[in-house]
Amino acid sequence: MTLNVFFNPFLYTIKFYNLMKYRYCGKSGLQMPVVSLGLWHNFGDADDFGVATDIIVSAFDLGICHFDLANNYGPAPGSAETNFGKILRKELASHRDEMLITSKAGHEMWPGVYGDGSSRKNLMASINQSLKRTGLDYFDIFYSHRYDGVTPVEETMQALIDIVRQGKALYVGISKYPVHLQQKCYDILKEAKVPCLVSQYRYSMYDRKIESGNLECAASNGSGMVAFSPLAQGLLTDRYLNGIPEHSRAARATGFLQKEQVSDARVEASRKLNEIAQHRGQTLAQMALAWVLKDERMTSVIVGASSVRQLNDNIKCIENLEFSSDELSLIDGILKDPALSF
Ligand SMILES: NC(=O)c1ccc[n+]([C@@H]2O[C@H](COP(=O)([O-])OP(=O)(O)OC[C@H]3O[C@@H](n4cnc5c(N)ncnc54)[C@H](OP(=O)(O)O)[C@@H]3O)[C@@H](O)[C@H]2O)c1
Numbered sequence: 001m002t003l004n005v006f007f008n009p010f011l012y013t014i015k016f017y018n019l020m021k022y023r024y025c026g027k028s029g030l031q032m033p034v035v036s037l038g039l040w041h042n043f044g045d046a047d048d049f050g051v052a053t054d055i056i057v058s059a060f061d062l063g064i065c066h067f068d069l070a071n072n073y074g075p076a077p078g079s080a081e082t083n084f085g086k087i088l089r090k091e092l093a094s095h096r097d098e099m100l101i102t103s104k105a106g107h108e109m110w111p112g113v114y115g116d117g118s119s120r121k122n123l124m125a126s127i128n129q130s131l132k133r134t135g136l137d138y139f140d141i142f143y144s145h146r147y148d149g150v151t152p153v154e155e156t157m158q159a160l161i162d163i164v165r166q167g168k169a170l171y172v173g174i175s176k177y178p179v180h181l182q183q184k185c186y187d188i189l190k191e192a193k194v195p196c197l198v199s200q201y202r203y204s205m206y207d208r209k210i211e212s213g214n215l216e217c218a219a220s221n222g223s224g225m226v227a228f229s230p231l232a233q234g235l236l237t238d239r240y241l242n243g244i245p246e247h248s249r250a251a252r253a254t255g256f257l258q259k260e261q262v263s264d265a266r267v268e269a270s271r272k273l274n275e276i277a278q279h280r281g282q283t284l285a286q287m288a289l290a291w292v293l294k295d296e297r298m299t300s301v302i303v304g305a306s307s308v309r310q311l312n313d314n315i316k317c318i319e320n321l322e323f324s325s326d327e328l329s330l331i332d333g334i335l336k337d338p339a340l341s342f
């Protein structure tokens with residue numbers, strides 16, 4: 001439980017938010033904390049509800065007021081939204097206006113023809129279900145989770161526009177769209193006066209693909225950019241430096257990180273990066289997050305965490321987001337091995 005019940009909530013909030021740094025999301029008036037929390041793993045029915053509660057409440061106390069959900073997060077799909085809604089009502093109910101809560105639709109949610117993809121049918125049904133599961137009146141941002149390879153972007157973007165006009169979300173975003181369709185999405189949304197607030201892509205020292213187009217496309221269109229999996233699912237932390245620990249994402253049957261992805265080449269590179277981090281007075285996780293945030297076009301990193309300890313570690317990245325040119329060339333030298341990239 002937060003201390004909010006014992007202290008003036010306003011003063012309490014000010015005190016803790018001062019530790020956080022915020023950036024404007026693209027050309028909008030909306031600020032985001034530079035560190036956000038994602039609920040892809042660790043918040044489903046397969047996970048410990050008490051730990052999940054502690055992580056969410058601690059995140060909010062640290063000024064991490066941005067929580068990133070999707071319809072299919074679990075397992076079971078949907079359970080992360082249901083659990084988040086329960087925690088919100090029990091622990092943080094009076095703080096809704098201080099929180100930025102997002103969801104998405106577009107990946108498989110249930111078996112069947114309308115349970116997957118980016119059609120209007122799927123997005124409209126999905127946001128209604130997500131609102132019901134979380135108990136929210138609206139999402140702050142609703143994303144198209146992906147281009148599904150078939151649905152015309154005009155159809156998907158029109159669904160997003162209508163979701164805003166119906167008051168079910170305040171803003172919209174896109175995720176993982178290839179660069180030629182990314183521009184088309186921005187154009188359609190801009191024309192309808194529902195601009196694309198934010199674009200969400202995978203970005204880390206081990207996955208720099210967005211540097212060759214998506215990042216610049218977002219910036220030049222005034223869309224913010226948030227990076228998901230900035231720690232490469234744990235590979236850019238001390239988690240796997242000495243093998244694969246029990247209960248880690250790579251060890252868990254429900255984890256998305258495969259054991260084979262914890263390759264010798266990546267572990268060796270992470271050890272070398274860890275040495276640079278130590279010289280900077282940071283943990284490897286802190287340096288990996290700072291490395292993403294050194295680019296001012298990056299609005300926020302969406303981290304995952306399986307414990308409050310990890311969150312406390314990660315948040316300290318904000319104490320040093322600067323890199324010397326020597327540090328950057330040392331890091332680039334380590335990253336040039338193509339075997340490292342996902
Ligand atoms: N738009 C999309 O398609 C998409 C796709 C994927 C993710 N996302 C979003 O991005 C969020 C973050 O993704 P992610 O969970 O892959 O992010 P990540 O931050 O790269 O990885 C998180 C994992 O790294 C480990 N970790 C975190 N901090 C650590 C620390 N200080 N020390 C040691 N280990 C640490 C934990 O693994 P253990 O569990 O092993 O402890 C944690 O679960 C998701 O929750 C979701 O909201 C979006």
